[in-house]
Amino acid sequence: MKKVLVPVLVMMVTCFCAGSALALPGLSMEVGVNVPMPSGDFGDVFKTGIGGSANAFVGLPMMPLKFGGHVGYNRFPYKNIDDENFSIIEVVPSARYQMGLPLVGYAFVQAGVGLFRLSSSISGVDSENKLGFNVGAGAALTLLPSLNIFAMPSYTWIDNEDTSTTYITLTVGLSF
Numbered sequence: 001m002k003k004v005l006v007p008v009l010v011m012m013v014t015c016f017c018a019g020s021a022l023a024l025p026g027l028s029m030e031v032g033v034n035v036p037m038p039s040g041d042f043g044d045v046f047k048t049g050i051g052g053s054a055n056a057f058v059g060l061p062m063m064p065l066k067f068g069g070h071v072g073y074n075r076f077p078y079k080n081i082d083d084e085n086f087s088i089i090e091v092v093p094s095a096r097y098q099m100g101l102p103l104v105g106y107a108f109v110q111a112g113v114g115l116f117r118l119s120s121s122i123s124g125v126d127s128e129n130k131l132g133f134n135v136g137a138g139a140a141l142t143l144l145p146s147l148n149i150f151a152m153p154s155y156t157w158i159d160n161e162d163t164s165t166t167y168i169t170l171t172v173g174l175s176f
Contacts, residue, residue, distance in 0.1 A: 028066070030055040030150060032173025036074040041163045046086055049076035053171055057096050066096045070112055070134070074169070081122070089117040090156070092134060105141040105148055116158045118165070132158035132165075140175055148175040
């Protein structure tokens, strides 16, 4: 558990400080906690995992289309092997269409194609870099003028030789 919480906390503090220091017009940043749920053949081998993610988007103020990126880390425990896990690091350039309601929050759809690093804690299993995509939609509720709480379910598909790796992630976090 410490292996997941420490990187998530470091990422959250870094993003919060960067967001405050780089308060540029049109820049938005998010940090969140992920609950990735394996699906398809991937779900036959792995249990629901845990992870963290960060998003950064920039666009012209008052324009609904924004461009940026998503980075994330998800860890899945094996169903039938104790104390072993499988992890995925995501680096995904993304686009977001965001519709806002002043003083209330905003809704958005997001899609991206990027690189996914797959690795296992089982010795002798090589790590791999694969191409994949994710797509999701979410909503944010304004807490303070520059602080929102958001939730976003997303679907991720990663290309593999024999079968694809797919999972659905529920992310909850803060945007600023």
